Amino acid sequence: MSRYPSHLSPNITPTKSQKSRARREPSGVFSLFQPQQIQQFKEAFSLIDQDRDGLVGERDLKDTFASLGIVPSPEMMEELLTSRPGEGGVQPSSEITRDRGINFAMFLTMMSEHLFEFDAEAELLEAFSSFDESDSGTVKCDEMRKWLSETGDRMNQAEIDRFLKGSFADRQGNFNYKEWVKVLRVNEDDNGAAAQA
Template sequence: MSDDKEKKSGKKATSNVFTKLPQKLMQEMKEAFTMIDQNRDGLIDVSDLKEMYSNLGSIPGDTVLESMVKEAPGNQLNFTAFLSIFSDKLSGTDPEETLRQAFQMFDADNTGYIPEEYMKDLLENMGDNFSKDEIRQTWKEAPISGGKVDYNAFVAKIKGKEQEEA
């Protein structure tokens, strides 16, 4: 029964965010959350966002504000969800979809795979060039099969969401 309660509240899935952030940053995030939560009900909703934006001198349309709230797990933006959304930004990793789209740029046939040698070449010669040691380390973690990198599985691994396939 306690598992059902945890699933419904979403606390179990997002509680590890509390261990990821330093105490000072957590306090600053709580202050920011409290400033946005205009009606002090423990949730940030469309009316809270409207009030905040009006204080800044501009109010986006309801559709935009509603889509902001819908980004939260369960469409409820409580403090835990607020921290979860911002922890990805603070940890320096891009959202899952952004990472996937970056890999897709090099997958002309949209197969979900990038040839291993092509990927190595990209890592060595584009952006922040990887050293041979960095590539070796990456390859220890990369899901490679048949000479191809499964970038969807790689993105899941980067984001800590890898799952066993049946």
């Protein structure tokens, strides 16, 4: 008699429903993201995978950089081609076949590593400060309204009104982004503490 439960025994053949469930259930890095996020990453990957072979290789990277008007240095190309997720970054090129490239699962893993290193507070402050010419900690609400409606993930007017309405906008039409980021940090810390309790 085996000391392992029967469902873990290597002699048992999985049923059709077990095989189907295993295919449907997300595993590994895919479970870190919502389906919509994975779809966005797939779209980004397909933009880089210029030859549509399912791998991002040297030719794909060169074509992508060229479309952006960037001429990458040989060192940058080497670093991008030899970087692998989960193993501390760059691997010696002798250990990697450069023409193999990076598949979507590796790409998604690399994106997750960078996203989880993301310091939201510092990134938000840096983004806002690039529009704060006087270094006052505020930006004009009119300018914010324009940016939010015309660039990136555009917001509609109702969303912008809801965002700019409140204690972070003063009577002179300035949005105090430093205070807003502080409140975000406090709320994030409170949510993290509540989740651990």
